[in-house]
Amino acid sequence: MSPKPKNTPHRVLLSLPTDLYETISRVSAAMEKPRAEIIRDLLSEQQPILEHMATMLEQAKAGKLDQAMKGWKKMTGEALKGLGVIMNPPDLKKSKLRS
Incomplete structure (x- = not known):
């Protein structure tokens, strides 16, 4: 019988900060x-x-700081663009709202 993995989903959930766990719940x-x-x-x-973050961190660790900084700037720009995108709410059905 194989040993249980140390990082089971349950343990990962329990290791989250309380407010994050409650929000996910x-x-x-x-x-x-x-x-x-x-x-x-x-x-x-x-x-x-x-x-993208992994690539940038690997570049920085390898001493390629210029490439890593360009990546951070690109990622920051993309994140700012994403803030302007309007998300569609999930499909809420009236029957579910009444229950």
Whole structure:
């Protein structure tokens, strides 16, 4: 029998700050999805940003500071553009709002 992994989803959830855990729990209840699925969805949406950050940090660590700084500036510009994008709310059905 293989040993249990140390970082099970449950332990990861319990290690979150209380307010973040409660917010994820509220979203989970409102969307009727498990908390792990909410976290997975959020992280998958952020994967391109995380990938970009990893590249920039690797460049900085390798001494390529100019490239890393250009990457940070690009990422900051993209983030500011993203603030102007209006998000569509989830499909709320009247029947779910009454219950």
